[in-house]
Amino acid sequence: MTDHHTPPPEESFETRLEAALRANAPGSPDGTQGGAMGTAFRLSADLVSAVVAGGALGWGLDWLLGTGPWMLLLFFFLGIAAGILNVIRTANQMNAAQQADARALDSLEKQNRGTDLEH
Amino acid sequence: MSTETHNPFAHSPMAQFEIHRFIPMQAGGIDVSFTNSSLFMVIALTAITLFLSLSMRRGALVPSRWQSMAELSYEFVANMMRDTVGTSGQKFFPFVFTLFMFVLFTNMLGMIPYAFTVTSHIIVTFALASFVFIGVTVLGFIRHGVGYLKLFVPHGVPAVLLPLIVVIEIISYLSRPISLSVRLFANMMAGHTMLKVFGGFIVMLGFLGGWLPLAFSVAFIGLEVLVAFLQAYVFAVLTCIYLNDALHLH
Numbered sequence: 001m002t003d004h005h006t007p008p009p010e011e012s013f014e015t016r017l018e019a020a021l022r023a024n025a026p027g028s029p030d031g032t033q034g035g036a037m038g039t040a041f042r043l044s045a046d047l048v049s050a051v052v053a054g055g056a057l058g059w060g061l062d063w064l065l066g067t068g069p070w071m072l073l074l075f076f077f078l079g080i081a082a083g084i085l086n087v088i089r090t091a092n093q094m095n096a097a098q099q100a101d102a103r104a105l106d107s108l109e110k111q112n113r114g115t116d117l118e119h
Numbered sequence: 120m121s122t123e124t125h126n127p128f129a130h131s132p133m134a135q136f137e138i139h140r141f142i143p144m145q146a147g148g149i150d151v152s153f154t155n156s157s158l159f160m161v162i163a164l165t166a167i168t169l170f171l172s173l174s175m176r177r178g179a180l181v182p183s184r185w186q187s188m189a190e191l192s193y194e195f196v197a198n199m200m201r202d203t204v205g206t207s208g209q210k211f212f213p214f215v216f217t218l219f220m221f222v223l224f225t226n227m228l229g230m231i232p233y234a235f236t237v238t239s240h241i242i243v244t245f246a247l248a249s250f251v252f253i254g255v256t257v258l259g260f261i262r263h264g265v266g267y268l269k270l271f272v273p274h275g276v277p278a279v280l281l282p283l284i285v286v287i288e289i290i291s292y293l294s295r296p297i298s299l300s301v302r303l304f305a306n307m308m309a310g311h312t313m314l315k316v317f318g319g320f321i322v323m324l325g326f327l328g329g330w331l332p333l334a335f336s337v338a339f340i341g342l343e344v345l346v347a348f349l350q351a352y353v354f355a356v357l358t359c360i361y362l363n364d365a366l367h368l369h
Contacts, residue, residue: 045298045301048298049295049298049301050291050294052297078286079294081287082287082288082291082294083291083294085291086298
């Protein structure tokens with residue numbers, strides 16, 4: 001499936017079809033169609049989970065080392081930092097995917113215009 | 120079931136998430152009863168097996184409707200893996216496909232009225248996610264040895280900041296199974312609670328006023344079906360992304 005066994009005779013059609021499919025893919029997790037709700041859920045889960053992970057790690061260290069609430073406090077804030085890092089990474093991925101989609105759509109439109117002129 | 124009708128909390132929106140023991144069992148002091156959750160896991164696995172094996176029984180060159188559905192789900196996961204992991208990840212296709220189909224079927228089975236939604240319990244999604252997390256971590260260490268720890272050291276960080284950044288990266292890594300499981304569980308539980316609440320509104324407002332929540336419920340069920348699919352997809356895609364991190368260090 002990865003490689004075409006025989007080079008398709010209409011390369012342009014294949015690429016156009018692919019671009020159109022990608023641009024119109026319903027419910028892509030990062031696309032706007034799939035729902036802003038999904039995006040919000042994803043980002044908030046990324047943020048909260050890191051805070052929970054940091055807090056749990058700090059709590060565990062406190063329990064191991066007997067260092068009062070200090071590790072919990074420290075790792076809680078480190079967890080917030082990690083959460084923001086998570087969110088930025090996810091948002092960057094989403095942006096990149098969206099830009100790729102937009103570019104695919106652009107080239108599709110350009111090709112369409114080109115074929116229109118030919119006729 | 121008849122006891123439930125007398126239960127004053129039977130119409131509580133959270134009653135649908137209650138676990139009922141069907142066959143009580145104990146194993147070494149641990150409760151391993153066969154519950155409604157287990158029942159729906161078994162139903163999901165049976166449905167997947169029947170769906171795939173029956174629809175692929177003929178294996179015709181020109182697929183029937185059922186066969187093309189089975190092929191579609193295969194190709195969907197295969198394409199997703201190729202996009203995120205590349206060809207070297209094909210070895211793990213059976214795992215990701217199983218995971219995707221299981222989450223998809225349990226989510227979709229939950230959309231049937233009176234069915235139990237297995238994925239609305241965080242312990243189920245967390246077990247799935249930690250299996251993925253531990254598996255990916257072990258795989259990373261097998262592939263790269265101690266070099267896998269380089270994942271926690273980003274490029275171009277000043278040496279002064281390194282201890283801080285490494286700790287933050289480790290926390291970020293540890294948060295993966297939590298975010299993976301919380302996302303699926305929260306989506307399913309929130310959606311099903313909302314459905315039940317609005318179902319309650321329809322009954323309460325009756326024939327005169329119940330049409331508005333009814334219309335909302337119809338629309339919301341559509342959205343929930345989308346969410347059920349989307350969350351299965353997101354779960355599988357994130358598994359692939361983690362797999363990619365373990366296979367190709369950058």
